[in-house]
Amino acid sequence: MQTGCQERKTTTTSSSEFGAFADDSAFMKEHTDLVVLKKGAAAVAVAPAWQGRVMTSTYDHDTGPSFGWINRPVIEKGILSEEEAKGKLESHIYIFGGEERFWLGPExxxxxxxxxPGAKFEFSDWKTPPVIDTEPFKMVKQTESSATFEHSADLTNYSGTQFKVGIERSVTVLDKADAAKMLGVELGDGIQMVGYETDNRITNKGAEAWKPETGLLSIWLLGMYNPSPTTTVVIPFKSGSEEELGAKVNDSYFGKVPAEYLQVKEDILFFKGDGTRRGKIGISPQRSKGIAGSYDAAGKVLNIVTYNVQEAPNGFVNSMWEIQKEPYVGDAINSYNDGSPEPGADPxxxxxxxxxxxxxxxxxxxGTMKHVQRTYHIQGTEAELDPIAKQLLGVSLESIKTAF
Structure with missing residues (x-):
């Protein structure tokens, strides 16, 4: 899919222009059941019908901003019949939005x-499996600040291997005290923040073992955020020789990312999150520090994502759109910047x-695989955010703002 990289002008917004959480929540409640989890003023909106997806979050459920990207036109349209979806984007995927969704790899x-099986690795043949696109998850437990969902699915991969998969996903709100302890940083009185942890598990419900030679699965969590001209993704990584640790970054998913969108240093990279050019990058497990982030300079919001780094005796699945020589040398962290998927098409x-x-x-x-991710949105003055960025990402806000 080397042609999907044409630059195009799109309308983007910073977090300083985000809609209100209360307004987004009210809108979504008109179209789906929405579970709003709270801890103090912090709130997280979760949609059971969309795989227990975290749609958006805020540090103040009454007056605070909405941090998730919400695709209102698709939500309003709803799930179409197979005939209605023909020839439309919905025949490939329902992009409801949401700042953390549960997916499975490899892509x-x-x-x-x-x-x-037998399809071409082109966008026209790409389709998201219904289990992570249109099938609802069942909520089996709820408290004021957490909810747990379950689902099961039968899947077949490109090679014809069949999987019976049990899925469990829990979402828990984190407040400022939780975040300060988990991140090991000081969050002063002027800081406003919301965080959440998701505990995601897949279980082999079949009678046969899942084997590398016939294909393995992975848990894949993706967060959709509002792009803006002032938003930059920041991913620190382990320095060292390529002979020892491999490439610093995989930037060839949808064609090589040009320098005006990606800057790679000795132990950190900067990637534009402006929504104007389709591109994707990946950090290998050998390079990963278990953390990624982004900074919206206009909204003065520092976004941090961490995950449970664990042993990987069978590697990481490779999601490149090609028949692969090494199907288990995939990435642990990815970032995607949206744009046109093919010439003339809308993003x-x-x-x-x-x-x-x-x-x-x-x-x-x-047997069960577990993957835990934590997401934090931290808003404050640059004087308050700068030491947090330095401690967690190893770089100053000024360096982030001037990367491009």
């Missing part, structure tokens, strides 16, 4: 879940994403 390759959003993945799950019958 491409001989063990792909998004291409039928999917636009939005930008921060993503993390679990290791490949070689599970015996009854």
């Amino acid at each position: 491409g390759g001989q063990y792909a879940l998004y291409f039928k 999917l959003g636009p939005f930008y994403e921060l993503e993390t993945s679990s290791p490949a799950a070689a599970l015996e019958p009854g």
